[in-house]
Amino acid sequence: MTQSKDISPLAWGLLALLGLIWGGSFLSIRIALNEVGFLTSVAHRTGWAMVILWSYVLIRRLPVPTDRRIWIGFLGMGLLNNAIPFSLMAWGQLYIESGLTSILNAATAIFGVVLAALFFADERLSARKVIGVTVGFFGVATAIGLEHLLAFDPRSLAQLAVIGGTISYAFAGIWARKRLSGLKPEVAAAGMLTGSTFIMLPAAWLIEGPITLNLQPITWLAIGYYTVIATALAYLLYYRILALAGSGTLMLVTLLVPPIAILLGTLFLGETLHPRAYLGFALLALGLIILDGRALRAVDAKWQGK
Secondary structure: OOOOOOOOHHHHHHHHHHHHHHHHHHHHHHHHOOOOOHHHHHHHHHHHHHHHHHHHHHHHOOOOOOOHHHHHHHHHHHHHHHHHHHHHHHHHOOOOOHHHHHHHHOOHHHHHHHHHHHHOHHHOOOHHHHHHHHHHHHHHHHHHOHHHHOOOOHHHHHHHHHHHHHHHHHHHHHHHHHHOOOOOHHHHHHHHHHHHHHHHHHHHHHHHOOOOOOOOHHHHHHHHHHHHHHHHHHHHHHHHHHHHHOHHHHHOHHHHHHHHHHHHHHHHHOOOOOHHHHHHHHHHHHHHHHHHOHHHHHHHHHHHHO
């Protein structure tokens, strides 16, 4: 994980905007699932976002890679960062609340730290990281409920599916560092979405049937939101924040997404979460704050100043 930089007001503003956008994506996905299958919803998401980002690349006249190895890298990234996690989380939302999905999604950074330590020598687990990861894992277990970890009903499986999606995201970070470093971020995102679309279109077609465009206006509105705003635009914002403030700062967006998703789920879907979900999120947030380290350094500096 890249060391966090000092956060400028612009970076804070973009981070808040990204949190708001991704917080709304859980509501829009759940609305779309009322009319389309979960695989079809993902095919829409990756396909339309792919068209938008390649249009952006061409307008900006950014170089398009021709190396076969890079395109294999795009395919792997599309599988790990889009096809698998988008599908698992969309299926999970059929059985659990959108707010709970967003809370479990926050575990992505926890698994990312663990896997990075396993694959990269410069990402070793310090004492602080071990504490942060441990607290984060307790948060995940609390949010799910220990009794549900051993059950095999649809709700329990849905929660485990969402966790599986976060693990896939973490592996995507490893894959990107090994196979896609040095590319323009916009090109990497467009290529990744191309890889995932090549996977999702036939998968959705074979399992859920032909993809129809004859959908209700509310469904198209939901698809438009999570495609144009929460995928294409969000990726551009993501890489802009990465350049401004580093990957450590980007991890903080996972703290902003759940409150927004929970609020929207309550207002528009009538969702209510078990108190353990809020306790689990609090522990997850504490684990992420410990991993980030800046709050601890600020307290230490203040204490030393005294």
